[in-house]
Amino acid sequence: MTTQDLHHTLLDSLTFASxxxxxxxxxxxxxxxxxxxxHVLARISRFDNDLNAVVVRDDEAxxxxxxxxxAALARGERRPLLGVPITVKExxxxxGYVTSSGNPDYANNVAAQDSLAVAALRGAGAVIVGKSNVPLALADLQSYNDVYGVSNNPWDTARTPGGSSGGSAAALAAGYVALELGTDIGGSIRIPAHFNGVYGHKPTAGLVALRGTGVPSGRLADRDLAVAGPLARTASDLGLALDLLVNLEPLAAxxxxxxxxxxxxxxxSDFRVLVIDQWPGSARSxxxxxxxxxxxxxxxTQGVKVTRPSELPAGLLPDLTQSHRVYRSLLGxxxxxxxxxxxxxxxxxxxLSPDDDSADAAWLRAPTLRHGEWLKDNERRVALRHQWERFFExxxxxxxxxxxxxxxxxNHTEPKDERTYPVAFENGTREVRFLDLFHWAGLPVLPGLPATSFPVxxxxxxxPVSAQAVGPYLEDRTTIAFAELLEQVYGGFIAPPGFGGSGAA
Structure with a gap:
């Protein structure tokens, strides 16, 4: 084997490495x-005509x-991501790159400086390859818009990679990069991670700075419920990235x-685990x-104590149905x-009847919610966080x-809220509304809890299919460690067929 062949073999071995x-x-x-x-740019050139995952690039930069x-490596510098190529959510x-959130009105909105999170990863040595596709206004479980077009899933290009961090998860699964940066308010990190068979972490609310995200540019206040966090092909990389992303707000620092x-x-075997596979009032798919x-x-098999909700004493598990109503209210x-x-x-x-207290009613009323009602829901949110804290004892x-x-x-039919999706149940397949796909994704968002999506x-x-581990407030390391321990025993990421490479490292 020639030196050049050995070099190509080494690069191939790093394609799906952490x-x-x-x-x-x-x-x-x-x-x-x-x-x-x-090597990364060549892979994008080879595969991205079909995937359309990385939609903003400046190869010379x-x-x-x-x-x-x-040059820094040659000087002896060592940083956690020095020289590692990454992409970030659009x-x-x-x-120097456009930030549009898929909105044609902002198609020429060139950023003057990095967001705080991007600056942190760049400061750790990461090489920014480009930006990955999103839905319009980040408001869909699919990633398509009139600026950049449609992104496809590397497992099946007839399917979506998810949203809103859909291009992010597809770029990881296709072996372009090993680390991505996304946001999550309704599963926008975790659902794309699930759809593509990668790892995603929704941090505790407020832990990672959102300054420098979205449009219009220049906003200082974070959107309520939203978080930023990493996606990766290994659980360990989630922890590596999270360490770099905390403590970025200049005033707080x-x-x-x-x-x-x-x-x-x-x-x-030391973990105490509650598993829930059926949303209250819904059939289990x-x-x-x-x-x-x-x-x-x-x-x-690993000796873990596993508990089901039916085995819990009354009142220990928060009321998921009522929590979802409040989530829909504050989200909307x-x-x-x-x-x-x-x-x-x-x-x-x-x-609507005035006494309708359903999640659907909360969603419909949310855009015109009076501030006094918002304060009541916010109090319920904080009380819920304390209830979860007692649960996690x-x-x-x-x-x-x-x-x-x-x-x-x-499925790009309009209006979006009237879309339905085929979901298989024990008694057959039936169409499920778009609004009913968010129960699990919303569960940790309202109380601001950390949640790690991991492939199974x-x-x-x-x-690919995934589960999520939800943990106690500010105990992000626990959910990531849980996913990593499972990965060590059973493996995790699997490369989709046709994308080459030698597997995860």
Whole structure:
């Protein structure tokens, strides 16, 4: 084998490696940042006509950054991501790149400086390759818009990679990069991670700075409920990235610093786990049953104590139905200028009974919620956080599905809130509303809890499936460690067929 062949073999071995492994190879001089970047750019050129995952690029700027990384490595500098190529969600400002959030009105909105989160990753040595696709206004479970077009799932291009961090998850699964930066308010990190078979972490609310995300540019206040966090092909890389993303707010840094508690346990068998596979009042889908049954089998094989909701004393588990109502209320009222309701939704709003306390009613009323009502819901949110804190005196994580179905086929019908999706149940397949796909995703969002989405293999159709681990407030390291311990025993990410590479490292 020639030297050139050995070099190509090394680059191929890094295609699906972790960011940590890529950084180690760079630090050891086994590969240069320039060569690793060119390998990434070649893969994007080869596959992205079909996937359309990375939609904003400046290859010359990326090459200049890679050359700077190589010079720093040659000087003996060592940083956690020095020379590692990454992409970030399009809604994050990257100096010199457009931030549009998929909105044609902002198609020429070039950012003057990096967002705080991007600056932190760049400061750790990361080479920004480009930005990944999103839905319009980040408000969909699919990633398509009139600026950049439609992104496809590497497991099946007839299916969506999810949203709103859909391009992010597809870029990871396709072996472009090992680390991505996304946001999550309704599962926008965790659902794409699930649809593509990668890892995603929704941090505790307020832990990661959102400054420099979205449009219009220049906003200082964070959107209520929203968080920023990492996606990766290994659980370990989630922890690496999270360490880089905390304590970024300049004003807070003058006096306050978050020091996250260590993971509660270092052995899987020590975890106390509640598993929930059926949303109250809803039938359990075959997908939900498959995911949770697979996790339960693995946990019990490892000696983990697994509990079901029916085994809990009354009042210990928060009321999930009422929590979801409050979530829909605060989510719908979290935009300063919410989109107009569709005609059918407006009719349903006008027909609501004053005493209708359902999640649907909360969603319909949310855009015009009076501040006094918002304050009541906010009090319920804070009370819920304290109730979960009491719950986690008895348990370490809650494991649930991420969604009631795997990646679905593209569906761009309008209005969005009237879309339905085929979900398989024991008694047959039926259409489920768009609004009913968010129960599991919303569960940790309202109380601001950390949640880690982790892959658990493939379903009978060969599509990736995932579960999520929800943990105590500010105990992000516990949910990431739980996912990592499972990964060490059972594996995690699987490369989709046809994308080459030698597997995860």
């Amino acid at each position: 960011a940590r492994a890529q950084a180690e190879a760079l630090a050891a001089g086994r590969v240069s940042a320039v060569d690793l970047l060119e 990326s090459r200049a950054a890679a050359r700077e990384a190589d 809604s994050f400002d990257v100096a 003058k006096a306050w610093k978050a020091t996250l508690p260590p993971a509660r346990h270092a052995k899987l 075959l997908h939900e049953a498959l995911v949770v049954d697979r996790v339960v089998e693995r946990l019990r 009222s979290s935009l300063a200028t919410p989109p107009a309701l569709s005609k059918s939704a407006q009719k349903r709003l006008e027909a 008895n348990f370490d994580v809650v494991v649930t599905p991420v969604a009631p179905l795997p990646a679905f086929r593209h 293999g493939l379903d009978e159709d060969g599509l």
